[in-house]
Amino acid sequence: MYRFLLSRQWVILTLVALLLIPTMIRLGIWQMHRYELRTARNQLVTEALTAKPVPVETLTSPGNTVTNTERYRTVTAKGRFDTADEVVVRRRTNSDDEVGYHVLTPFVLTDGKVLLVNRGWIASDGPSQTAFPKIPAPPRGEITVSGRLMPDETTAASGIKNLKGLPDRQVMLINSAQEARRLDARVLGGYIAQTAPEPKGDVPELVGNDPGSEDAALNYAYAIQWWLFSAAVPVGWVVLVRRELRDRRAAAAEKETSQNEPATV
Template sequence: MYRFLASPRWLGYAALTVAAATVMVLLGFWQLDRYHQRASINARITAGTSATPVPLTEVVPRPAGTPGTVGAAPGGHTEWLRVQVTGRFDASREILVRGRTVEGRVGFEVLTPLVLADGTAVLVDRGWVAPAEGGALAMPSVPAAPDGEQTVLGRLRPSESRGGPPKEVGGRLEVRRITPSAIAPAMPYAVYDAYVSTDQPAPGLTAVAPEKQNALQNAGYVLQWWLLAALTLYGFVYLARREARGPEPEDLLDEFHDTPA
């Protein structure tokens, strides 16, 4: 009954069906991996609200190079961990990160190097500040970084991609993205290849809250791809069974009516 499946046409149908279903299953597994990655990030964000902060030096490799260089990047599992680090702010090399949005408003994030006792530095995002009255590109009034030794508590953030070196605008250094490897050459010390977003901003600054990932969207894509794979296989089986049964009675009747007298 199913000998027709060995014909070149049906073998081609079978190969195409299996290939399509395989691709859909693999896409489902890719979305499943994305789901686990995003769920892990969300778990770290949630845990960070109550977790005891760990020393920065325990989770990020210390930069051992010469001034103007960065150390090794931390592992991806460290993003959003709550860390603490002690040092002195270098306000003379403070950088404004332009085009940053908080609560629907575009302003600046204030990035200030914190120099550790060993002479290395980590960039600290001290918080967000609204632009001046002149608009989003106008220079804001930034609260001064505190003097003396400071212990900073905050979330560990990885380097952002495609960042450029700081440029002087209106007497202040500015960047578009926080990329320590691009910023380090403008600094007189070796810099950690990550930055700390403080959760205790000074008055006049707004904390940059962590944004949770939409992991449920990826879970939905997993179900979508696997359901499509199942429907593709079912469609082949349905067509094969229909071919094996032969034409339906109504098909024969239509053929009879179409036959010329």
Template sequence: MYRFLLTPRWLGLLALALVAATVMVLLGNWQLDRYHGRTAVNERIDAGLRMAAVPLRDTLPAPTGGPGTAGPPPAQERTFTRVTVTGRYDTDNIVLVRGRTVESRVGFEVVTPLVLADGTAVLVNRGWIPPAPGGAMAQPQVPPSPAGEVTVEGRVHASESGNARVARRDGRLESRRVSVPQLAGELPYPIHGAYVLLDEQTPAADPVFKAVPVGHANNWQNLGYVVQWWIFAAMTLVGYGWIARREARQSSGTPDPLPRDLAADPSPSPQESR
């Protein structure tokens, strides 16, 4: 009854169904890996909010190169660790990161190098401020940085990816991203391989700064894709089996069963209606 499945046509259909189902299962596995990765990031973000601050050097290796170079990035499990570090802000090399949105408003994030006692520096994202009147690209009036030593407490944030041009406009550096390696080339000292997202500062930061929120990754979306791809894989194999069964019934002369409503209440013939 099912010998037709050994014909080249049906063997080809089986191979196609198996390949399609395999690809869908692999896509589901890939989304499952992304779900686990994003879940781990969210757990580190939450842990960073609860933990006590540790010295920067316990989390982020010091740079070993010369001026204009960046140190090694932090280990993945160290990102979003809360750290504390003391130094002096370099107000001559403030970086304005444009096109950043906080509370549905577009403005600038202000990143300032904090120069440490050993001559190295770490970039500190001090917060978000609105643009000057005239549009979202108008350079803001940045509040003055505290003079003297400043103690910063915040979370280690990995360098942002992407190739964003760094330019100097009106004496300030501007970029679209906090790309540590690219910004390092514009600075006269070696800098650490990640930046610090400011939570607290002593002396206190100017109240015009708004804290930059750390958004959680949408890991549940990835889990939904996992279920979707695996269901598609199962439907592909079930569909092949259903088509093969129908072909077998037609070959053997067995009619397909009528739908239940038609079998229970057949429509009257023209003769019966008379």
């Protein structure tokens, strides 16, 4: 009665089931890996956000690469803003998904080094984004700024192309090495997203105060779901085999009954 399993239809069905089981198991493992990565990242972000503020030069220096454990750390710096060499970063959005600029202002420390400060978001003056926008001035003189330490932006990490031939004083990426060449100065690695002092009138609009957290629990649920699917495949195959066997036995019994019935006189 099980010879039907050698038919073309059942051979194909069995092969598909055998392929689905390891595929679903691997998908579950992949989702669990994503869960572990997101959980670890959320832990790093939480630790960074709750850490006490430290002077910026304790975490970065010229040519330094900001690490994942240093990202989002609150740092402080004492110096003055250099608005003469200020640039804007194109194609950045605010909390309402409006396209504008980020204002990137060099901050000259008391020892002469330069810290790049993202002072926040401003709207563009027009759709072409060719003219340098009007930017509210930062506080004058020597002040202390605070912000979240961020790594240099790269095309590989952000997906943003570093276009050439841009309008004057406009850039695509916030990159300390690039700005060091432009300014001919010792620029600290990375940059900070300013959190204090807050601008008057909320312009520029501060960015990066809360990086948020990724929903790792969703990946955990997906992993369990894929593994349940992989377990359901052999169970479903057995159910289909038993149903086919039952139908074939019923058909055989019906045929035998019809053959044993006496002929009508």
